[in-house]
Amino acid sequence: MEKSAITIAGITGSLRKGSYNRAALRAAAECMPEGSVLKILDVSELPFLNEDEEAIAIPASVVAFKSELEQADGLLIATPEYNYSIPPVLKNALDWVSRGELLPLDGKHAAIMSASPGLFGGARAQYHLRQVCIVLNLCVLNRPEVMIGRAHEMFDENGKLTDERTRRHIEAQVKALVQSIRSDSAAK
């Protein structure tokens, strides 16, 4: 791949094997525009942030996670909705990212998607997530929004996206994300 290829880090807050949100990230990886890739990161090994432990040593999994984010040009978050908000696994990962000298997401571009079996597709969680992104100084795309409702009907039993309309939405979102990163770096 050419040297100027854009790497987007993809994360979700679901630990579930059959996660619709991780499936949405896999679909996004298939939709990336030419010259860009989506690398899905694993947050399942990050321990719960405890300031006492943090003062002694930063866990290796956190160091590795932050380093992966540092190397990425942008971020795609696929969040489940738990009780109208984001799940603790995602909040914990973002809390780790907000700590220390290295702030790997500072000023980077990001996009948010969500998937839920419910009708609203996790929309309410997205607005909580946007609030957290402010403090991380992420530039989050406003549009296109991707909220995958009735997710159990959008993916097959292998977690493959089968709904073409949803695929087009995801495609438009990752295209807009990569475009915003390219425009930003061209302006510098």
Ligand SMILES: Cc1cc2nc3c(=O)[nH]c(=O)nc-3n(C[C@H](O)[C@H](O)[C@H](O)COP(=O)(O)O)c2cc1C
């Ligand atoms: C603790 C908990 C709370 C939930 N609250 C909501 C909710 O507020 N809105 C919603 O649409 N779905 C809710 N759900 C259902 C999730 O959207 C559903 O389990 C979804 O599949 C989780 O994402 P995943 O498939 O990526 O794991 C909740 C699930 C759990 C476990």
